[in-house]
Amino acid sequence: MNVSHASVHPVEDLPTTDGGLGIGGGNNNNNEFVSAVMGLCIMATTSDFPSVTAFCYLVAATGLQSVWSISQAIIDIYALLVRRSLQNYHVVCLFAIGDGITSTLTFAAACASAGITVLIDNDLNSCAHNHCLQFETATAMAFISWFTTLPSFLLNFWSLASR
Amino acid sequence: MNVSHASVHPVEDLPTTDGGLGIGGGNNNNNEFVSAVMGLCIMATTSDFPSVTAFCYLVAATGLQSVWSISQAIIDIYALLVRRSLQNYHVVCLFAIGDGITSTLTFAAACASAGITVLIDNDLNSCAHNHCLQFETATAMAFISWFTTLPSFLLNFWSLASR
Numbered sequence: 296m297n298v299s300h301a302s303v304h305p306v307e308d309l310p311t312t313d314g315g316l317g318i319g320g321g322n323n324n325n326n327e328f329v330s331a332v333m334g335l336c337i338m339a340t341t342s343d344f345p346s347v348t349a350f351c352y353l354v355a356a357t358g359l360q361s362v363w364s365i366s367q368a369i370i371d372i373y374a375l376l377v378r379r380s381l382q383n384y385h386v387v388c389l390f391a392i393g394d395g396i397t398s399t400l401t402f403a404a405a406c407a408s409a410g411i412t413v414l415i416d417n418d419l420n421s422c423a424h425n426h427c428l429q430f431e432t433a434t435a436m437a438f439i440s441w442f443t444t445l446p447s448f449l450l451n452f453w454s455l456a457s458r
Numbered sequence: 459m460n461v462s463h464a465s466v467h468p469v470e471d472l473p474t475t476d477g478g479l480g481i482g483g484g485n486n487n488n489n490e491f492v493s494a495v496m497g498l499c500i501m502a503t504t505s506d507f508p509s510v511t512a513f514c515y516l517v518a519a520t521g522l523q524s525v526w527s528i529s530q531a532i533i534d535i536y537a538l539l540v541r542r543s544l545q546n547y548h549v550v551c552l553f554a555i556g557d558g559i560t561s562t563l564t565f566a567a568a569c570a571s572a573g574i575t576v577l578i579d580n581d582l583n584s585c586a587h588n589h590c591l592q593f594e595t596a597t598a599m600a601f602i603s604w605f606t607t608l609p610s611f612l613l614n615f616w617s618l619a620s621r
């Protein structure tokens with residue numbers, strides 16, 4: 296998880312999963328990034344997504360989530376390469392705020408898209424004229440992306456409070 | 459704010475805004491309750507809300523938010539009457555979890571409803587056949603309810619972590 300991101304003061308040993316970046320943070324970033332990019336690509340491949348504001352917002356939010364996740368991954372890799380810890384207060388604060396904002400935006404976009412896909416599929420039964428499968432898959436991917444970012448935010452926030 | 463809810467060990471003085479229930483918590487609960495109930499009532503008065511799943515979900519979520527807020531208010535009043543502090547770990551934990559769940563559900567419902575109201579109003583321009591004003595007002599009330607619960611959740615969570 297990202298609680299343990301850090302990149303300011305040099306450390307003696309290579310960072311581990313307990314004290315630094317480690318496998319947990321990396322895998323979590325990968326999951327965030329992969330699900331956000333998949334959601335973005337699936338939605339963007341449908342021809343009619345620009346006609347619905349909520350779907351455009353989903354594309355924008357998952358795009359932002361992807362950029363944030365890849366930025367975190369780059370910082371992780373840099374910290375590993377230069378053998379520095381990311382346990383600094385300001386870095387953890389930055390990660391907590393970033394995770395909080397991106398996860399909230401992604402969750403909002405996923406909920407808005409879910410509302411519309413349920414309207415099209417269940418309430419109006421007009422899936423024959425729409426790309427329901429793509430809309431639903433992109434929405435599910437956005438939810439997965441939010442779900443993988445949420446623990447990172449909560450643990451970073453907990454880490455800040457417990458200092 | 460609800461960080462300072464508590465109801466287990468007796469205290470010497472009447473609880474204040476710093477150490478117990480106090481004015482902040484009471485006002486915040488009032489705001490949560492009033493906005494949730496207004497959202498619920500406005501949506502429920504439209505004749506066609508049951509035809510859209512997201513609007514039904516909004517009614518359910520704001521209903522749950524109202525029940526949670528009124529429960530908190532009752533506990534606050536009880537603690538004030540018996541002059542007990544709500545600073546107990548388990549009570550703060552309960553308030554944090556309750557606030558977290560209800561605010562997430564309300565936010566999800568508000569976003570889903572917002573997606574649909576924007577679809578009806580901006581994308582389809584069919585407000586002439588729908589109760590756009592009521593839908594939008596109910597959605598705005600749900601957002602206000604979420605916005606008043608969020609600081610309460612964050613402060614309770616911070617309070618738990620910093621013990």
